[in-house]
Amino acid sequence: MxxxxxxxxxxxxxxxxxxxxxxxxxxxxxxxxxxxxxxxxxxxxxxxxxxxxxxxxxxxxxxxxxxxxxxxxxxxxxxxxxxxxxxxxxxxxxxxxxxxxxxxxxxxxFDLGQNRSVTDIGNGTQFLHYDGNELRDYTRHRPLLNVSLYNSKTKSNYPIGIIQPQIVSSGNGRYLLYQSEDAKWEMLNTSNNKRTFIEKNDLRNPVFTENDQSIYFESSAGLWEYNLNSGLLTQLNASRGKKVRILNTDRSFLSQGISIYHSTIDSDTPLIIESLDSISQTVSYYSLKGHKILQDFLITKNKVSKFLHSDRLDRWCWLEENYNLAPMLKESAKHASAQMLYNENQNDRSAKEIRQEMIDYRLTNGKALKGLLYYPQHFNPSTQYPMIVHIYQIQHTKSKEYLIPKFDGLGFNIRLLLEQGYFVFLPDLLTDRRGPGIAGLECINAALDALADHQNIDHSKIGLTGHSFGGYLTNLISTQSNRFAAYISGSGVSDIIQSYYSLNRNFPGPHYWQLESGQYQMASSLADNKQLYFNNNPIYDAEKLSAPILLWTGKTDENVVPENTMGFYLALKRYRKDVIALFYHKSGHSLTDEPERLDLNKKALEWWAYFLKDQKEVPWINQQMKKDAH
Structure with missing residues (x-):
């Protein structure tokens, strides 16, 4: 019901x-x-x-x-x-x-042919229809759609053509916005089938006004308004050069499985804007009407994870945090100062002592990257400390996230490691035409080179860790680098060729798209560039593992199946490398079972202490590392 x-x-x-x-x-x-x-x-x-x-x-x-x-x-x-x-x-x-x-x-x-899905657009007469599997070849995460528009009164059918799997409708269905195969925005007037291209890159999340006068677009460089009468696209001055989001849109989905939805805002209602300024490193919230800011709500250098406002815009509240600042719930009102409603910092007084540094480095092609360096708790400038490097993709954007000390499902917690006396480094990694592994190796080397003169880091005691895609990168780098004293790899692909030709049960179908156009960005099939795949395949160089590695996975993982971990373990075992593999019975891609989470976190801390702090009295590790162990 x-x-x-x-x-x-x-x-x-x-x-x-x-x-x-x-x-x-x-x-x-x-x-x-x-x-x-x-x-x-x-x-x-x-x-x-x-x-x-x-x-x-x-x-x-x-x-x-x-x-x-x-x-x-x-x-x-x-x-x-x-x-x-x-x-x-x-x-x-x-x-x-x-x-x-x-x-x-x-x-x-509706009798529109076999396997046709039907979606209304809001006018009671016209309906989109398509076969969601018609163009599916599994080289894209979501296939292109061959879409038509059916008129139930005239019984006529209008072919829109092949488009990206996202369609935005105005409130009354008069206009449809979608992107062509080459990702350019196109608008269809459903009353006369007139098409209009909107020639501007980096436009996203369109919002129609209810009176069909304008479309607002978010972008990474400001807010844009497209006038439906004149066809002019104008950048609004208040947000110029900033990454913006419109917070008070009314979005209602029209279909399941495909992103087709109404996105509207009342014509008389001011836009509520979130604006991120990358230069001042601030986020601000304000109401906007045309080019004019009606009211500033707040501006802060902290991260705002939630912002809520009353319908009359006379009161608002928000949740604010930073890496060294526990979440705070605040409220304010017109002509009133901000009031604290809840302050978690009273229970975490040591958070303010956390020290963070942004590290800049460049690749050989001149590309600038960043990394987050966290200092050990109770840092002493006359002491050297080991360092743990965590890799994934872009991580510097997490610089304002509060560090919660907890045993999580990945066996990696920055706060706990800082308390144990480690530097923790989160460098950005990119991929390019050389493939994710080889490109990632250059990124990690450039990041470590940027820290080469840091006298408080013991460069002989550096560990590398990652999970999922970060686990794949850890696997690859562990066979290509001699800069690390130990590794931990969680739920990572070890054989990209076997993975390419296997089924993923989380995203039902083969892994083609993940390798070709997904995270790995190989941009070609295996057949078209076999050497590229060979160069980026960890298991092909298993005999070159440079330091002990701890592998872990959940046996119910249907995203990166545990056979990846077992395959890498068996390859390393064949070449008599120091490897220990953990297979957790009840968990999947990350550990959800409480005893398993506790076990992984405990073992990870013991692993780092063993190889980076020379704390050698750990029986389960000695079983592998000591020659006389049985």
């Missing part, structure tokens, strides 16, 4: 206990009338949905039945299959769509 989106109807989904058949019952909450849109009889279905159409007395109904894709004794896969998820699940969803007119109680079935 549920209420429709605009609260006009109560929908009850009934199921017959004996036959397992189902039916939909709709109650008009205003007229107190009961309807059976699909008929009073119970029918064969697995579930159905009711989508009230905005500004119209109508609804889009969907009925779904599951058909088995397996015979029970064999799973049959074809080279031309485009829906591997159904093969993996053992069932395929068969969908039927109906347009129900509440006033007349008439119902019209």
């Amino acid at each position: 549920e209420l429709s989106e605009f609260k006009n109807y109560l929908i009850i989904y009934e199921k017959d206990r004996l036959s397992q058949l189902r039916r939909m019952v709709v109650i008009d909450s205003k007229r107190e009338t009961v309807y059976y849109p699909l008929g009073p009889s119970f029918i064969q279905q697995d579930f159905s949905t009711f989508k009230e159409i905005r500004n119209d007395h109508a609804a889009l109904l969907k009925v779904v039945r599951f058909e088995r894709t397996s015979t029970g004794y064999v799973d049959l896969y074809y080279g031309k299959d485009k829906d591997l998820k159904s093969k993996m699940d053992g069932k395929k969803a068969v969908e039927e769509y109906w347009l129900w007119n509440v006033k007349t109680n008439n119902i019209q079935k």
Whole structure:
């Protein structure tokens, strides 16, 4: 049982206990009338949905039945299959769509071809339809869509064409915004099928005004307004050069699985803006009407993780934090000073003692990168300390996140390591045409070179760690570098070629897209550039491991399957390298089981202490490291 989106109807989904058949019952909450849109009889279905159409007395109904894709004794896969998820699940969803007119109680079935999904755009007459698997080849995370627009009154069909899988509709469905294959914004006027290109890069998250006069675009360099009457795109002065977000948009999704949604704001309502200034390192919040700032709410150098305001904009509150400042809940009002509602710093007085430094470094191509260096607790400038380097991708943007001391699911916690007397370094890593591993190796070398003159770092006692993509990078670097005394790699790919030709059950289908256009950014298939894949494959150089490595994974991981960890362990074992592998029974990609989390964090701290602090009385490590251990 549920209420429709605009609260006009109560929908009850009934199921017959004996036959397992189902039916939909709709109650008009205003007229107190009961309807059976699909008929009073119970029918064969697995579930159905009711989508009230905005500004119209109508609804889009969907009925779904599951058909088995397996015979029970064999799973049959074809080279031309485009829906591997159904093969993996053992069932395929068969969908039927109906347009129900509440006033007349008439119902019209959509007959637009096999496997077509239907989405309303808000005018009660026109509907988008597409086959979500038609262009799926698994080289993209989300496939392109071949979309058409159907008019239920004229029974006509207008082909929009092949576009990116995101469509933004104005409130009344008059305009549709989407990106072409080459990521350029195109607008379709659905009343006359006129198309308009908006020639500007770095525009995102469009918002229509309710009166169809303007579209606002966010960007990393300010706020832009597109006038729907004149066709002019103008940058608003108040936000020029800053990364902005509009906080008070009304967004309602029109479909499941594909990003199709209304994005609107009332024409008379000021925009509530979040503005990030990279030069002053501040974030500010204000209300904006046209080019004029109506009211400044706050500006701070801290991170604001939540900002809320009253409808009348006369009161607002926010959650504020920094790396050395526990979260604080504050409130303010017009003509009033900010008041503290809750201050977690009273329970964490040592946080303010944390020291952080931003490290700048460059690659050979001149690209500038940054890294976060945290100093050990109770730092003594006359003492040398070991350092632990954590890698993933871009990490310097986390510089204002509060450091919570806890045993987390990755076995890595900055605050705990600082308390144990380590430097902790988080350098940025990029990938390029050489592949993520080789490019990452240059990044890590450049980052360490930037710290070469730091006299308080013991450069003979540096450890490297990473999880997931960071685990892959750790695996690769461990076979190519001699700058580290020990490694910890969690849930990382060890054989990108085996991974490329394997199934991912978190994102059902093969891993092609992850390697080609996802995090790894290889930008080619294996067949088209085998040497690129060979150069970036950790397991191919397992015999070159330069220091002891601790591997860990969850045995229920369906993203980076535990066979990756086992494969790397077996390769290292073959070449008599110092490796210990941990396989946690109950957890997946990160550890969710409490005893397993505690065990991993304890073992990680012992591992670093053993190799970076020479604290050698650790039986489970000595079992590997001491020659006479059994």
